Amino acid sequence: MVPAPSWVSYGPQAKIRSKSFIPITTDIKNGYRLQAAELDKTCSGEDIPQKILILNNPSNPTGSVHTPDELRSLAEVCRKHGVIVISDEIYALTKFGEIPFEGIAGYYPEGTITTSGVSKAFSAGGWRLGYAMIPDELNEITRPLSAFVSETFSCVSAPIQYAVLPGFENYESVRNHVELCRDIHGAAGEFLQQRFTEIGLNCPEPQGAFYLFPDFENFKDLLTSRGINNSEELSKRLLEETGVALLPGSDFYMPDDFMGVRVASVDYDGAQLMQDFPQSGKATLEMYTSLFPRLADACERLENWLQWIYYCI
Ligand SMILES: Cc1ncc(COP(=O)(O)O)c(C=O)c1O
Missing domain, CATH: 3.40.640.10 (Type I PLP-dependent aspartate aminotransferase-like (Major domain))
Known part of the structure; x- marks a missing residue:
């Protein structure tokens, strides 16, 4: 099970x-x-x-x-x-x-x-x-x-x-690295969850790992009317039309017609980010777009795509 x-x-x-x-x-x-x-x-x-x-x-x-x-x-x-x-x-x-x-x-x-x-x-x-x-x-x-x-x-x-x-x-010898990576994953997860919610997707806030599972159920009628009937077709169209790679929820054993997708939040230059990420305190919302430019760009492409398919019959 x-x-x-x-x-x-x-x-x-x-x-x-x-x-x-x-x-x-x-x-x-x-x-x-x-x-x-x-x-x-x-x-x-x-x-x-x-x-x-x-x-x-x-x-x-x-x-x-x-x-x-x-x-x-x-x-x-x-x-x-x-x-x-x-x-x-x-x-x-x-x-x-x-x-x-x-x-x-x-x-x-x-x-x-x-x-x-x-x-x-x-x-x-x-x-x-x-x-x-x-x-x-x-x-x-x-x-x-x-x-x-x-x-x-x-x-x-x-x-x-x-x-x-x-x-x-000697866990102490790697603790800083592990905790910095954890903080970066936390910030990337928070950023993406906020952007997905703004776009109108449903997405629980991640508490760990480096993935999110947003769904496009709020757009289901629109998607169906554009010939997109399941999460596999959705992921394929998003890849072809926006260049954003997401995995279909059906690969994760969800029902085929559920419009959920799996997002990995690790699309950035890790070495550069480890230098730029604020070591003390927390990254603020204003910093997210410059810390995670590719994630920000992907969200914008998803948002534009939803508007585009709305007008594109
Ligand atoms: C939930 C889960 N378990 C286990 C693994 C296996 O990790 P690896 O074989 O790369 O050590 C992964 C890798 O993505 C995973 O996501």
Whole structure:
């Protein structure tokens, strides 16, 4: 089971093992965060001997972060139905919102496998180092999993393991970098959410990661009348007619006709931005356009495009 919207790779990962894959559509009014009642309903309706929930917190694609109360309630439901949780917390250190970050393992230690990696917070994309924390209660998984990864491409090579050790052994040596990146992601997310809202899109405020999930539902009639009937057609037209690249919400297991899209907020010169970004205090609204010129330009193109298709019959 995965909350929808969720990251694109979970589906293929389940399918490669011939497992059933059940998206649970979440509600924008809850910021697309999976609610205990939604999980309970799905668990009660499915006759599957071993249920597994993949929970990505903070979330790709929405940037949402579960509250401690939500995690507590989800844990109760998981315990009731004997669900194993794989908690993908790869964006934990890129959480920037007000809500304190907690993992569901704090409420459901006996049934949670927490996973993470170095590609996001440590800016080490492509290094292919990930890890999982498996509780003693699930240790029957540990041996076969270790045997499996040591025999396959999943094994992390020794040089990579040594290369990332300083980040774990001496977090202070990387803290400034991690926190500066987090602040930049927070500012970019705030900027885009404000602009999307001005344009008339619905978009929950991101609390972590570097993604947003706006929707064009307010323009649905207009889009349909221009031959755009689903999020895939919407993304294609936007790419062709504005040059703005967005991923269709249907890739994230949302219903086809839902006009949601996934936006990545990292289109800038990172090295330059790390120099320009105010180190103390916060970036102000006035600074956003000059800090994130390409994001500002993309928003303007979306806004102009919506006006253009209105007049273009
Ligand atoms: C939610 C989530 N989990 C895991 C990953 C995997 O990260 P990587 O394999 O690049 O370390 C990604 C990458 O985009 C992701 O968004």
